[in-house]
Amino acid sequence: MLKLLLLSLLSATFHAQAQIPKPNQLQDARVNTGGHVETTDTGVEDNSANSLRAGPRGYNLLEDTTVRKKIFHFDHERAPERVVHALGHGAYGTFESYGDWSNLTSACWLGAGTKSDVFTRFSVVVASNGGSESGRDTHGFATKIYSQCGNHDLVGNHVPSFFINDGADFPDLIHAVKFEADKGFPTGGSAHTTAYDFFTQHTEGTFQLMNVLSDLGIPRDVRHISGNGVHTFRFINAAGKSTLFKWYWKPMLGHRALVYDEATKIAGKNNNFQRVDLYNNIAAGIYPEWEFLVQLFPDDGTYMWNGIDLVDPTIVIPFEMNPPMTLGKMTLNKNPTNFFAEPESISFAPSNVVKGISFVPDPLLQWRLMSYDDTASHRHNSPNGYLLPVNKAIAPINNNYRDGYMQPLLFEGASTSSPDNVGGVIGASLNNTANGTLPYTGIPPEIVDGAIGRYPNLHDSFGQARTFWATLDKYAQQHTVDAYRFELGHVSDAGVQQRYIDNILNKVDNCLARRVAMGIGASLPAIDSGPSNKTNTTAIVPSFYPLAPSFEPKKSNAGLVIGILADDVRFSTTNLADLLPILSAQQVSYEVVSTHIGPLKTGVYSNQSFVTTSSVFYDAIIVGGVVAGTSNSSIDATANPLALFEVEQFIQEAYGHGKAIAALGTGVATLQAINVDVDSSIGVYQGTASSAVTDVLNALSGPVRFPQRFPVDDPSIC
Numbered sequence: 027m028l029k030l031l032l033l034s035l036l037s038a039t040f041h042a043q044a045q046i047p048k049p050n051q052l053q054d055a056r057v058n059t060g061g062h063v064e065t066t067d068t069g070v071e072d073n074s075a076n077s078l079r080a081g082p083r084g085y086n087l088l089e090d091t092t093v094r095k096k097i098f099h100f101d102h103e104r105a106p107e108r109v110v111h112a113l114g115h116g117a118y119g120t121f122e123s124y125g126d127w128s129n130l131t132s133a134c135w136l137g138a139g140t141k142s143d144v145f146t147r148f149s150v151v152v153a154s155n156g157g158s159e160s161g162r163d164t165h166g167f168a169t170k171i172y173s174q175c176g177n178h179d180l181v182g183n184h185v186p187s188f189f190i191n192d193g194a195d196f197p198d199l200i201h202a203v204k205f206e207a208d209k210g211f212p213t214g215g216s217a218h219t220t221a222y223d224f225f226t227q228h229t230e231g232t233f234q235l236m237n238v239l240s241d242l243g244i245p246r247d248v249r250h251i252s253g254n255g256v257h258t259f260r261f262i263n264a265a266g267k268s269t270l271f272k273w274y275w276k277p278m279l280g281h282r283a284l285v286y287d288e289a290t291k292i293a294g295k296n297n298n299f300q301r302v303d304l305y306n307n308i309a310a311g312i313y314p315e316w317e318f319l320v321q322l323f324p325d326d327g328t329y330m331w332n333g334i335d336l337v338d339p340t341i342v343i344p345f346e347m348n349p350p351m352t353l354g355k356m357t358l359n360k361n362p363t364n365f366f367a368e369p370e371s372i373s374f375a376p377s378n379v380v381k382g383i384s385f386v387p388d389p390l391l392q393w394r395l396m397s398y399d400d401t402a403s404h405r406h407n408s409p410n411g412y413l414l415p416v417n418k419a420i421a422p423i424n425n426n427y428r429d430g431y432m433q434p435l436l437f438e439g440a441s442t443s444s445p446d447n448v449g450g451v452i453g454a455s456l457n458n459t460a461n462g463t464l465p466y467t468g469i470p471p472e473i474v475d476g477a478i479g480r481y482p483n484l485h486d487s488f489g490q491a492r493t494f495w496a497t498l499d500k501y502a503q504q505h506t507v508d509a510y511r512f513e514l515g516h517v518s519d520a521g522v523q524q525r526y527i528d529n530i531l532n533k534v535d536n537c538l539a540r541r542v543a544m545g546i547g548a549s550l551p552a553i554d555s556g557p558s559n560k561t562n563t564t565a566i567v568p569s570f571y572p573l574a575p576s577f578e579p580k581k582s583n584a585g586l587v588i589g590i591l592a593d594d595v596r597f598s599t600t601n602l603a604d605l606l607p608i609l610s611a612q613q614v615s616y617e618v619v620s621t622h623i624g625p626l627k628t629g630v631y632s633n634q635s636f637v638t639t640s641s642v643f644y645d646a647i648i649v650g651g652v653v654a655g656t657s658n659s660s661i662d663a664t665a666n667p668l669a670l671f672e673v674e675q676f677i678q679e680a681y682g683h684g685k686a687i688a689a690l691g692t693g694v695a696t697l698q699a700i701n702v703d704v705d706s707s708i709g710v711y712q713g714t715a716s717s718a719v720t721d722v723l724n725a726l727s728g729p730v731r732f733p734q735r736f737p738v739d740d741p742s743i744c
């Protein structure tokens with residue numbers, strides 16, 4: 027009887043623990059020091075603002091333990107940054123399963139209507155902390171689902187493939203793309219010799235590199251990127267049936283890219299643009315959402331689907347060949363409280379899966395299964411990192427992991443081994459499935475039979491890169507050609523440059539190789555010495571290319587920002603009042619930009635000046651009746667006309683970056699004064715405040731800016 031009572035009490039505790047919502051658990055860890063009297067970390071009241079000294083101009087005393095502790099703590103404040111994906115940020119949110127997916131998996135977070143708390147961290151691979159988030163790079167997209175059956179980590183990237191297909195090569199890849207070991211530069215980018223030497227040796231990464239060198243490699247921000255699991259994983263349902271799958275986060279806002287010149291300027295002017303964008307949007311209640319998509323493949327033991335290798339992560343399966351199913355939705359709706367304790371201290375691992383999801387023999391994935399916990403232990407200087415507030419599961423944690431640096435838990439009782447008879451933890455049932463046939467791992471039996479050896483991975487290095495290239499329209503191709511030129515143009519070793527052109531690019535497409543070679547002064551491969559698709563003007567667009575117009579015919583504008591150029595007299599409060607409801611209906615914000623911050627003579631408040639901002643921070647601009655140049659006779663003598671140079675630079679830069687521009691009233695004259703033809707230029711609008719802003723918003727929800735303004739190579743190169 028007593029035993030029964032104890033058992034029911036125990037299960038009640040189990041249940042109570044299991045129900046802790048993540049926000050409540052985090053709340054317990056929060057400290058607010060505001061308004062409290064200062065103490066040391068031993069709780070003794072003191073004031074550390076002034077040192078203890080032998081007289082007002084005398085030596086400091088060694089017995090000043092208060093300040094000594096303060097400085098000692100400060101000396102140890104840095105934890106090592108992540109060896110890759112160091113530069114990152116993130117937010118909390120929720121994941122909601124759209125339905126009951128128990129036919130596929132017993133993963134509890136995919137149960138009918140199940141809602142789980144999540145934290146997602148976005149990152150860039152190469153740059154170190156303090157670098158720029160807007161530089162060209164692969165972006166990380168890692169989500170921790172605090173589910174009722176334990177933490178599940180989905181650790182993906184923003185593009186669907188990878189550079190290598192064997193984890194054995196990962197340290198070499200990262201060494202090659204990070205700064206050169208002898209020089210210490212360049213930091214934060216792959217435009218250098220060692221990177222391209224690696225890419226020349228590892229032809230399997232050709233498709234992935236082309237993804238990163240296309241506009242996909244310079245997303246506007248993280249709200250407009252996808253997440254991709256890259257590998258194939260395994261769903262297992264309660265009956266032990268295995269189905270293979272690849273997962274994706276599809277952004278509900280659609281994808282948006284920068285143009286490269288803009289990306290580099292943003293990188294210089296605000297290297298945190300991406301985290302600021304996410305933070306401000308969440309703070310404003312504009313919550314980004316992603317749907318969780320999976321492509322399914324029958325598990326017949328071959329790990330192949332329609333002739334495509336499912337365990338080669340350098341290869342993707344286009345959506346139109348295998349349309350994905352949508353299983354649920356993630357919403358990010360809460361900013362972190364403390365940057366170090368949350369986005370910096372969170373540790374993800376692809377090995378953190380709940381029952382119902384497992385792995386396949388992908389030699390890249392297999393090494394990832396060990397690397398993340400290893401590096402997290404190094405970073406936290408302890409294997410106890412999973413007990414930090416941001417990492418801690420809401421499901422009960424009961425095990426025999428003991429001690430170690432910074433062990434925060436106080437385990438009761440003598441037992442530290444299992445099975446035991448002295449009151450310790452009880453291993454989960456060995457037969458935990460409906461038919462009782464599965465071992466406790468929940469993984470269906472798989473007979474593994476093979477000769478031990480170090481096997482090279484066989485792959486088609488160039489096929490998917492060629493398809494991808496052929497799907498880009500001529501403007502997207504030009505951007506990609508320019509990206510190769512930029513990168514290879516910064517490779518100081520001419521041999522590496524030429525080998526990349528001859529041995530890689532010319533095997534993808536002869537025309538691409540010739541164009542890149544021409545741009546950097548390398549030898550052009552002979553005409554038609556490689557495959558070529560010269561006739562490509564219309565995109566075929568497989569849907570793994572998410573910038574393609576057909577993929578997202580109409581995007582949401584939520585969270586975009588319009589810059590309104592105004593001087594002291596020509597953009598009235600009435601103009602502003604006309605614009606506002608139209609902007610706010612689409613959750614678009616604005617900033618008024620003038621020669622100075624503060625009220626203008628019209629009564630309009632200018633929140634930015636040409637010194638504090640730049641056209642690159644706006645998705646479109648409205649020239650609100652600014653007349654450039656003092657030579658214009660229509661200028662009101664009392665006005666404070668903006669300097670010709672500043673206005674001209676601002677507008678021409680936005681025009682050159684393919685942005686929509688609207689001119690109100692005398693703004694038309696401004697555009698004409700700087701040679702932008704309002705009547706015939708594509709993407710330039712005029713009219714009343716409300717009609718012009720409507721045109722701009724319509725343009726913004728279209729596919730990709732106005733690429734027609736960008737120069738394109740002379741086709742005679744091919």
Ligand code: HDE
Pocket residue numbers: 108109110111114147148149165166167168181182183188192193194196254255256257339372373374389390391393394397398399401402
């Ligand atoms: Fe990672 N990766 N990775 N990676 N990765 C890390 O783990 C590693 C790979 C990815 O926001 C590290 O905690 C190996 C593919 C993301 O905290 C490290 C291999 C993909 C993040 C590590 C890969 C990723 C990491 C560094 C090849 C896309 C940031 C710090 C076998 C599917 C997570 C850390 C965050 C971080 C190892 C390849 C995504 C060193 C060995 C493929 C998003 O453990």
